[in-house]
Amino acid sequence: MEQSKADRKPVLRALCEAIKARIDYRQFYLRFCREERPTMSGARLQTRCPIPAHAHMGKGQPSFSVDLARGLFHCFSRDEGGDAIHFYELMHDVSFARAVNEMARELNLDPETQDSRQPSLAFASAPDAETADYFEPSTTPLAAERMGCVCEKFLEVCREEDQTEAVNYLARRGLDSKTVRGAGISYFPRRAYRRVMRRMQEAFALEELQQSGLFNARAHLTFYRHRLLFPFYVEKRAVYLQARTTAAGVEPRWHNLRGGVPALYNIDALDNLASDAIVYLVEGFTDTLTLAAHNFAAVGLVGAGGLKEEWIASLARFQVVAALDPDTAGERAAVRYREMFARRGLQLACLKLSSDVNEFFRHRPSAALELALLTETALDVP
Numbered sequence: 001m002e003q004s005k006a007d008r009k010p011v012l013r014a015l016c017e018a019i020k021a022r023i024d025y026r027q028f029y030l031r032f033c034r035e036e037r038p039t040m041s042g043a044r045l046q047t048r049c050p051i052p053a054h055a056h057m058g059k060g061q062p063s064f065s066v067d068l069a070r071g072l073f074h075c076f077s078r079d080e081g082g083d084a085i086h087f088y089e090l091m092h093d094v095s096f097a098r099a100v101n102e103m104a105r106e107l108n109l110d111p112e113t114q115d116s117r118q119p120s121l122a123f124a125s126a127p128d129a130e131t132a133d134y135f136e137p138s139t140t141p142l143a144a145e146r147m148g149c150v151c152e153k154f155l156e157v158c159r160e161e162d163q164t165e166a167v168n169y170l171a172r173r174g175l176d177s178k179t180v181r182g183a184g185i186s187y188f189p190r191r192a193y194r195r196v197m198r199r200m201q202e203a204f205a206l207e208e209l210q211q212s213g214l215f216n217a218r219a220h221l222t223f224y225r226h227r228l229l230f231p232f233y234v235e236k237r238a239v240y241l242q243a244r245t246t247a248a249g250v251e252p253r254w255h256n257l258r259g260g261v262p263a264l265y266n267i268d269a270l271d272n273l274a275s276d277a278i279v280y281l282v283e284g285f286t287d288t289l290t291l292a293a294h295n296f297a298a299v300g301l302v303g304a305g306g307l308k309e310e311w312i313a314s315l316a317r318f319q320v321v322a323a324l325d326p327d328t329a330g331e332r333a334a335v336r337y338r339e340m341f342a343r344r345g346l347q348l349a350c351l352k353l354s355s356d357v358n359e360f361f362r363h364r365p366s367a368a369l370e371l372a373l374l375t376e377t378a379l380d381v382p
Helices: 007-023 025-036 086-090 096-106 145-161 165-169 177-182 191-203 205-213 286-295 310-316 328-342 355-361 367-380
Strands: 039-041 046-047 066-067 070-077 081-082 227-235 237-244 255-256 278-283 300-302 319-322 348-350
Touching: 007 086, 007 096, 007 191, 025 066, 039 086, 039 177, 039 367, 081 086, 086 096, 145 191, 145 205, 145 227, 145 237, 165 177, 177 286, 191 205, 278 286, 286 300, 286 355, 310 328, 319 367, 328 348, 348 367, 355 367
Parallel strands: 278 300, 278 319, 319 348
Antiparallel strands: 039 046, 046 066, 066 070, 070 081, 227 237, 237 255
């Protein structure tokens, strides 16, 4: 009996996941754009649009762009875009279902073997907390020494994958490649997910991977939607990781290993600073690294309220200046932190910027000079 449309939807979804996990986007798009002499820049392809229905409004201009890391295309002349499957639909003037099935056959994926009852990778890789009704997460914490080993190996494995998408993403936020490398930021593209997962399984016992939060109770790597990794270094050793999604509309935007944040982000940068040097206390990774890229010493909090009492001792010998986000949470945190510092006989100067630090530097050519002047004024306030 022929399957109904409703019965086919889960199969098509499973096939889409399988196609995107296996397809070589570069080879796929070049197959259709070969005669148009495409130009390549990193993981981006630029050429004349080959879509027949566009016919073409670009008048021969290279208006067709492809992000080869994610497989997304966009024709700027026609203002139309999408993923590789939609591109196939347009190139062959076929339905979505036919495009999926034909692409699956080209990749030797058998629709009959795609079990629609099996969860998608997005579900299978979800942290245990998101699916607590189905699985009982491990509650035993991983020892700090082993957590460090897991972090170091995970970063090593991910660095061997293509970093182009991460470099481009961070460059759009004003962070140059030197700063990114210095911070030890790592990334892996989604198509490398199974390979990265397998290599971690080869290096550690599953129980350890689950205790760290890197793997969930279903034995899947939890960093599937969040693949841009920011390590916390203490004494030059990665001891903890948080990761961000680079895709729009994904919530939550951040994912981390199990356990509390062990230290201020970028704390190792203070080791060689002279006593009484100025150190900025900011929110998040990009604000911290933005300042570092402009030769300002900075440490970062995970969220406005993330400062722990025990961390203040590591800042006691410096002139600390808080430059938190100009929102209600940032303002409240600044007041509370000044009180925390004062109880220890320390001063905390506070800046009120018009935006967060990263935005401040990206949109103001004289940001470095302005920050220095604002800091001088704030430090003079008793």
